[in-house]
Amino acid sequence: MILLERTLRIFVLLEVHYPKFIGGLTNYTSPFQMLIATVLSTQSTDKQVNSITRDLFSRYPNPASFASATISDIEQAISKVGLYKNKAKFIQELSKQLISEFDSIVPTTIGELVKLPGVGRKTANVLLNDWFNIREGIAVDTHVKRLSYRLGLTSEIDPFKIEKDLLEIIPNEKWGMVTHLLISHGRAICKSHRPLCKTCFLMFMCPRTGVVEG
């Protein structure tokens, strides 16, 4: 089976098994708040981030409120997530840059978003895809990285190169769902340490099992 055909079949099956994405970040009510929640989620779990964002956004709802806060107040408010000292600095600098360069409005291109402190392609893609419904790329997190490699959709380990490979073999109209589907399968079956290959519905399309359909 050629790679393109196999990829399409994989995503059809993933869509059937995971019709709805469960989990993820909550508590945000604007693109700015979603951007901050996504920055906070780097090297932290969504659960940890969700446990602080309700209070955080009621106290700091917009760029102006973060820009005028003290760094120690921001650090205290986000101290339950990993790397909180770095993230506090990023959030304040990011807020100031949004005010000075974008009139406090979150930009809608990857090129502009990745210029903001603490924002990489993954964060930019999550925001564009999940809030703005704009398909510029595919967010490559730890699940997307692992599953893309195991499923033979890429031979790369660098997220930027993985994204490039995925964009070449997955049709544009499906880019928006790729991350959610691979995260769902990564959490449920294709786990990091012990993938449940014997019960996996992708077994016959996965090179790792050695039983890929011809």
Ligand code: SF4
């Ligand atoms: S067969 Fe195993 S490695 Fe392949 S996708 Fe399923 S769980 Fe992951």
